[in-house]
Amino acid sequence: MKMFGYVRGLYDLERMAELYGWQINSKDHCNKGSDFVYLFHEERDFLVAVNTINGRFLVTHRLTKNLVATDQSVKLKSEKWYEDLLEILYKEIPCRFLNKKEFSRQLNPLETLKASHAKEDFM
Incomplete structure (x- = not known):
């Protein structure tokens, strides 16, 4: 669908x-x-x-x-x-974005950047 x-x-x-x-x-x-x-x-x-x-x-x-x-x-x-x-x-909506989390990341790329920088800071 x-x-x-x-x-x-x-x-x-x-x-x-x-x-x-x-x-x-x-x-x-x-x-x-x-x-x-x-x-x-x-x-x-x-x-x-x-x-x-x-x-x-x-x-x-x-x-x-x-x-x-x-x-x-x-x-x-x-x-x-x-x-x-x-x-x-x-x-x-492309199939790869049917996952709500992935779709919301695509809508707000700044949040994705913040999350990736937070992981780098943590490691």
Whole structure:
């Protein structure tokens, strides 16, 4: 099972959306300073509102405006379109960092340096 971490930046998000066949509307984000961009796919009747700051998203049916999914929809992780959406929005955590300790070291390299210097001082 894939683990996702960081939210992609706008440029990377646009590139990934295009790669997966989704269209992105970032006019409000660029012109009005909105935190949201919108994704839609011509073959699906979904509209996805994505918060570019925290990565939260919600999926609504384009015609009925009914809520279809959110970033917390665990039951949909086996659906291809939902998996594609996660791939578009988030960067995958490499397998070598699935260990929480190793992943936190990668996030904070200064702590790693301090820990290695502490070991040297101790020896």
